[in-house]
Amino acid sequence: MSLLKVSHVTKRFGGLTAVDDLSFDVHEGSIKAVIGPNGAGKSTLFNLLTGFDRADSGAATFLGGDLLGRRPDTVVRRGVARTFQNTQLFEELTAHENVLVGVEPSLRAGFVRSALRIGIRAEERDARERADHILRLLDIERWRDVIAADIPHGVRRSVEIARALATGPQVLLLDEPAAGLNGAETQSLAAALYRIRDHGATIVVVEHDMGLVMEVSEEILVLDRGRKIAEGPPLLIQKDVAVIEAYLGEEVEDDDV
Amino acid sequence: MKRSMGVAAWMALVAVIGAVPLLTDDRYLLKVLVFVGINVIIVSGLALLFGYAGQISLGHAAFVGIGAYASAYVTSGLGLPWLVGVLAGTTLAAIGGLLLAMPSLRLRGHYLAMATLGFNEIMYVIFREARAVTGGNDGLSGIPFPEVLGVRMDTPASIYLLVWGTALVVVFLVANIVRGRPGRAMRGLHGSEIGALACGVDVARLKIRTFAVSAGLAGLAGTLYAHAVGFVAPSTFSLEQSVVLLAIVVVGGTGSLAGPVIASIALTLLPYADALIPGLGKDVIAFLQDWEADIYGIAMIVVVVLAPKGIGGLIRAARSRSRAEETG
Known part of the structure; x- marks a missing residue:
């Protein structure tokens, strides 16, 4: 079954057509x-x-809606989550904290609840466990508490994948x-x-x-x-x-x- | 274990702060400590905005001014209760923060610095020229002392307790924010805005809220200032003051709350060192006060060169060293 349907997507940069009437299914x-x-x-x-x-034109249908725009x-x-050709890690944050930011979409606590620490303990605990679980899934748990800036290149890519995966x-x-x-x-x-x-x-x-x-x-x-x-x-x-x-x-x- | 230690540390802090007016009735010292407490509140908010979210503001003195003038006008001009003045000053400053957040959605780094600098200058002109409300260059005087439920806080000790009680609550709340979800999102935004977006962080909303909270805290500090001193004039809220506040956060370190709080205490005390050290010569104090800006500048350069992560970075390094020793 087609989960993502890209149809007739076109993108021009000035005179260059970077993506030209592209259609495909995933x-x-x-x-x-x-x-x-x-x-x-x-x-x-x-x-x-x-x-x-x-995009200049076209559509990308995902779960009944258009992703474009x-x-x-x-x-x-x-x-729909992604990684980047040039990794966009949070350099000052540890691998675990990087992945924790990725858990963001599933969290609810805002400024007020966080400041007063009302009903956030379970949410925080679950988020931390989920981040640890994903680090294990990608076999990088030994880098858990190392800041991204100190993590070797090959592992950095995995941390970014883990972070993207954390968004669910x-x-x-x-x-x-x-x-x-x-x-x-x-x-x-x-x-x-x-x-x-x-x-x-x-x-x-x-x-x-x-x-x-x-x-x-x-x-x-x-x-x-x-x-x-x-x-x-x-x-x-x-x-x-x-x-x-x-x-x-x-x-x-x-x-x- | 960790949690009970945190509670113990907070209780020790409360005890120390509460003990000061019992140990001394030196009016000069208490007044100096009131300024320190006010700066702790402003710097906590600025640390949130600049140190955590990475959004520069050279306009924070203006927010302090908005809070101070608003509260002064509401109480001495309109004759409304002190608490109404505090709420009005804080809210108005937070609204100012919302407005200043708008350029932050499009501008970064130096450009945002320029926009916020412009904001401070505009507000400074308003403080001087809107004479009907602000009293112009002469400022506003005769601002009433804080008063809650008929209790007038007109002694240095009571104002000290009010300011430091507020500072403690503010630092506690900000500490909770930075270690919770908003704090993580801010640090992510600071590290890579693209990366934060890719994590699903609503960056625009986060910036707007952080600006509003940060400006609101500056405004709150401004209201405390107005009623503690009883007098406000434009020069207190100049661009120079905004630069000093930012310098304190830089010396304190980005991504840290304890660092900037320590820096704000140390650097605010510096020109009033004679309050702590009674034997200090007049010439030393004159030197410290004349060269205040230069000392801050040198402190900043020293930090940038020797400890780029500031006091907060030194605290983190010491902690991880002691943790490493514990585990062997």
Whole structure:
């Protein structure tokens, strides 16, 4: 069943069309990868879906409503969370505190109740337990009390995923989660993605690491200059001529030098 | 364990503060301590806004002024009870905070600093020119002493107890806010506004509320000032005072409440050191008062260079060191 339905979304920056009449579906409980060369519009797509940027036209239907044009915090509260290509952690906060801010959408206590400490003990305790649970799910509980600024790069990505997961999303959008990870870290990321999916979240992942993409995704969407040039299961995408030309063709040669 | 220690610390604080007027009847010392208590209230609110939420304000002296003038006018101008003046001053300052929150929704860093600085200057002009209400450059005098249920607080000791009682309650409430959900959201906003939005934090609402609470506390302090001193004049609420308040929070450290409270006590006492040390020479006091702004400036530079996280950072470091020693 389609959980998120993107239809005819277009975004222009001046003369550049970053996302061009793009339509695709994300099925509930699946892991979908979005690939394409740099500048293909992948991050822009995430920004449009999560309210960090405004689409010029089109719609993104999620749970019977349109996601586009809403504020980022509203999108999160509706159940679509994300991470960023450049991690946006709270550097002075510990891993546990970072994840605790992620629990925000499910908390009720405002200024008055917090100041007077009226009926917030259970809520605070549950929030802390939930944050600990998520740290364990991502296997980063040993970084619990370390501030983000002191956490190594590979783990920082996991902390950001944990924080996004803490918001209780139905759809989790991950922007290049494997960037900068070594082989072992990428493997444990793959395992974490399966755990998250089994936990009940549908995943859309923008990724350049083809090994990871081929391993975890059930479906791949290929973008080039804002357009969809292919969509399908990994095995078919690997053989697609348009994909090889647009994505693998020149880039692979350049990268191999 | 942790909780009972917290309660013990609060009770010790109450005991110390309550004991002061029993131990001394030095009017000068009590008056100085009243100023210290008033600054503790203002700085608690500014620590919330700047230290936790990361929203700069160079307009906080203006909020103090709004509270002071509003309460003075309501009581001595309109003849209404003291408590009405306090409520009016606090509320009006909080409303001013709501207005000043508007630019914070669009502006960051230096630009927000400029906007809030402009606000302070505008209010300063109003304090000087709206003579019918503020008395212009001459200010307002003859502001009545605080009076609740027929009890007039006209002695230094009673005003001291009123101000410090209020300061204790304010610090307690702000401490609860910063360790609860709003405080976490503020620290998140401070670290990364994008990250906070991605966590579902309603950033606009959080900024507006934090500005309002912070300005309201400054206004409350202003009302206490007006009735404690009995006289208000524009120069007390100048931009320079806003800079001093911000300097206190920087020295105290961001992301900390204890640090700024300690800094506000130390830096407010400094120019009146002779109240604590009776033998201190007149020339020393003259020096401290003449060079007050420079001393604050140097304190700020020292903190930025040697301990960028301020007094609060030093407290945290000491705590984690003692925790590490405990666990071996």
